[in-house]
Amino acid sequence: xxxxxxxxxxxxxxxxxxxxxxxxxxxxxxxxxxxxxxxxxxxxxxxxxxxxxxxxxxxxxxxxxxxxxxxxxxxxxxxxxxxxxxxxxxxxxxxxxxxxxxxxxxxxxxxxxxxxxxxxxxxxxxxxxxxxxxxxxxxxxxxxxxxxxxxxxxxxxxxxxxxxxxxxxxxxxxxxxxxxxxxxxxxxxxxxxxxxxxxxxx
Amino acid sequence: xxxxxxxxxxxxxxxxxxxxxxxxxxxxxxxxxxxxxxxxxxxxxxxxxxxxxxxxxxxxxxxxxxxxxxxxxxxxxxxxxxxxxxxxxxxxxxxxxxxxxxxxxxxxxxxxxxxxxxxxxxxxxxxxxxxxxxxxxxxxxxxxxxxxxxxxxxxxxxxxxxxxxxxxxxxxxxxxxxxxxxxxxxxxxxxxxxxxxxxxxxxxxxx
Numbered sequence: 001x002x003x004x005x006x007x008x009x010x011x012x013x014x015x016x017x018x019x020x021x022x023x024x025x026x027x028x029x030x031x032x033x034x035x036x037x038x039x040x041x042x043x044x045x046x047x048x049x050x051x052x053x054x055x056x057x058x059x060x061x062x063x064x065x066x067x068x069x070x071x072x073x074x075x076x077x078x079x080x081x082x083x084x085x086x087x088x089x090x091x092x093x094x095x096x097x098x099x100x101x102x103x104x105x106x107x108x109x110x111x112x113x114x115x116x117x118x119x120x121x122x123x124x125x126x127x128x129x130x131x132x133x134x135x136x137x138x139x140x141x142x143x144x145x146x147x148x149x150x151x152x153x154x155x156x157x158x159x160x161x162x163x164x165x166x167x168x169x170x171x172x173x174x175x176x177x178x179x180x181x182x183x184x185x186x187x188x189x190x191x192x193x194x195x196x197x198x199x200x201x202x
Numbered sequence: 203x204x205x206x207x208x209x210x211x212x213x214x215x216x217x218x219x220x221x222x223x224x225x226x227x228x229x230x231x232x233x234x235x236x237x238x239x240x241x242x243x244x245x246x247x248x249x250x251x252x253x254x255x256x257x258x259x260x261x262x263x264x265x266x267x268x269x270x271x272x273x274x275x276x277x278x279x280x281x282x283x284x285x286x287x288x289x290x291x292x293x294x295x296x297x298x299x300x301x302x303x304x305x306x307x308x309x310x311x312x313x314x315x316x317x318x319x320x321x322x323x324x325x326x327x328x329x330x331x332x333x334x335x336x337x338x339x340x341x342x343x344x345x346x347x348x349x350x351x352x353x354x355x356x357x358x359x360x361x362x363x364x365x366x367x368x369x370x371x372x373x374x375x376x377x378x379x380x381x382x383x384x385x386x387x388x389x390x391x392x393x394x395x396x397x398x399x400x401x402x403x404x405x406x407x408x409x
Binding site: 057105108109111112113115116118119120 | 307308310311312314315318319392395
């Protein structure tokens with residue numbers, strides 16, 4: 001029900017074809033089919049960790065700019081992001097991945113966009129940006145059945161706690177987005193689309 | 203000297219810049235006028251972000267004299283924007299209504315991220331390549347000047363002593379403030395890549 005509410009929100013509907021572009025792709029299809037090459041998945045893990053660190057910087061600045069009570073949602077999210085970074089680090093150690101590997105230009109552009117926006121945009125725009133990041137990620141993974149070799153990961157990024165968080169983010173966004181909010185939400189989706197392509201193509 | 207070492211390490215990119223079709227076209231005057239028009243519009247958008255980055259660098263200076271150098275560098279950017287303003291009338295561009303290319307926003311997002319979030323050393327390292335590349339191109343292309351060269355004004359601006367002195371002052375600040383850390387090296391190298399991409403974009407993005 002909440003997932004449907006997210007997918008039917010004005011920002012998502014206002015994004016048109018950018019939404020399916022940002023929430024599907026060859027990488028996700030291969031995960032669903034269980035035939036994703038392990039090097040592609042490992043590449044994605046390393047780049048997603050670099051992205052998550054950048055997102056933490058974005059969110060920390062956004063926390064500082066967002067008034068209460070909306071700020072509580074962002075603080076809780078930041079704490080969850082910290083746990084997520086721990087998970088990445090433990091996972092990388094198990095798989096012997098180098099998390100200090102070079103950041104791909106596509107990941108770098110996404111992080112530069114987020115951190116620059118954190119400082120230059122007002123909180124009313126930062127909230128749709130954050131909603132865009134999390135909603136597209138949630139919906140991309142939620143479209144996959146939690147089975148096969150990547151079941152653990154699918155479950156991790158489509159579980160009910162994550163759905164609740166994204167629904168709360170939607171709840172603190174303006175219900176009737178203005179042109180700037182929609183434009184920045186769309187910009188997030190372009191970066192998401194490019195990120196999935198990068199992890200597939202390398 | 204750190205600035206010389208970073209520039210030297212970017213020799214591969216400098217060669218690619220000098221051989222870039224945009225730069226070759228500027229040199230021999232055959233660059234398509236529409237491509238130049240699109241470049242000027244994107245550059246004006248970029249320079250507004252560059253100006254902000256200088257302002258943020260000045261704000262991060264503990265030393266008053268150094269802050270004053272950034273003030274002078276900002277004056278230089280304003281002079282460049284005036285040059286673009288003079289082009290815009292003849293080229294028919296509205297510099298207040300520029301839709302940035304992906305390569306342009308990649309560069310401005312990078313600059314603004316570093317300027318707001320990074321150290322003073324990283325900011326300078328991210329900004330030197332733009333100055334040094336243009337000074338170098340102006341110097342190299344000056345030999346191509348001939349009567350009625352269509353891009354004479356552009357080449358003379360960046361080949362001129364005024365621009366060269368501003369570039370040297372920024373490079374001196376880099377030597378004073380920065381160390382050859384991975385972050386400084388990375389910012390410099392990435393800015394060089396952004397310069398290359400910036401010249402390619404007006405040739406690839408056709409209306």
